[in-house]
Amino acid sequence: MASSIASQLQAIKTFIQVENEPQKRPLTRPSILFNPKEAADIDIDTILDIALSGLEILVGVDERFRNCKNDLFNLKSKELDRELMGVDENNQINASISSYLRLLSGHLQLPASLKTLEYLIRRYKIHVYNVEDLVLCVLPYHDTHAFVRIVQLINTGNSKWKFLDGVKASGAPPPRSVIVQQCIRDMGVLEALCNYASPTKKFQASRPVVSFCTAVIVEVLGCVATIDSDIVKRIHPFVASGLQFGVKGGSDHKAGALMIVGLLANKVALAPKLVNSLIRTVAEVAREDVKESTDLQWFRLALMALINFAVTVC
Known part of the structure; x- marks a missing residue:
């Protein structure tokens, strides 16, 4: 009994000493x-x-x-x-x-x-x-x-x-090609980039993020032998949000989305439903840009994307 009490007292004493000792500064x-x-x-x-x-x-x-x-x-x-x-x-x-x-x-x-x-x-x-x-x-x-x-x-x-x-x-800082190749190996990386660069109710992606995401997507599409539905599914939210009229900070995003749409039209046979949806969206972009601006650069980009789709469909 005495030894038990003694051990408890020693434990308390040790605890108090540890508590009172100043914390050692990390090296x-x-x-x-x-x-x-x-x-x-x-x-x-x-x-x-x-x-x-x-x-x-x-x-x-x-x-x-x-x-x-x-x-x-x-x-x-x-x-x-x-x-x-x-x-x-x-x-x-x-x-x-x-x-x-x-x-x-x-x-x-x-x-x-x-x-x-x-x-x-x-x-x-x-x-x-x-x-x-x-x-x-x-x-x-x-x-x-x-x-x-x-x-x-x-x-x-x-x-x-x-x-x-x-x-x-x-x-050493990695070249963009390292990230592009990883996006091809792991679609989760590509999806994370596209989601981060897409606007939400609370956030509008910064210009460097949008530009970087656009460049990565374009290079991914240029590197893969076949653009399958999995790739299209991952990048579609970024493209669709870039083509939404009235989205704030959308000029870089819109340009990137139109560029990607043009590449998709040239390189892959998209599902008819998706083609129709993209054609309607791009046509709406062209129509609104003609109404809202005297600068026709966006109209030209949209028109080129529509022509690519028309050639593909035909």
Whole structure:
């Protein structure tokens, strides 16, 4: 009995000692601005100050960034620990991060953007918990060293992004052809790109994302020997949304969609129902552009797409 009490007292004593011991500073920390050892010496207050300085620059470029200061970058966030938070709280954080990264995807060429990402990595561990959103945000910038540094922090696991592990090993920015070939091997990657570049009720994809997605689709269609229904199914939402009249920010998307439609008409025998649907949609685009604009470039593109369909059908 005495020995049992003694062991319990010793356990309590040990627990109290552990609780009272100061936490050891990690030797390294994940970072895209500093090397891992330097990052370990920089406290969260400094990282937040760096992020806020970057955010101010971004606000000057795009006013939509202003609201982020009171959300992901508020002072209380310094004390946040995602591992100790519940599911609902983490879901709210994930939604905010997803929205922010979509907005940031149009400005990642600015050093200020990387300053804000540094805080999201340190405080919210987005390289651990928001891998897909982070990858899709930075993928249009695949040819930059910033992309490499971000990818080197990510644990891709067995996800569809595992092919990016090659970037970690080489330390070199991958050419677009690497991504195109992966889209051909894994249609899930192509579908993720197309969905990310398609507008939703809340989001309009940034210009770099739309342009990148268009280029990848065009190259995929050019590389495959046969365009099957699976490919058409994956890219159709991106094409259809690009041809919707009145969609905001649609000029690049519309141009890309018309280009893709022309390629499809030349390279694949589409189902009659889909052909009729695309012809009606493209014709509507041409009609509205003639009504709304004195610049007939969109009308010409739409007309070329219609001619391609007519030749194919005949």
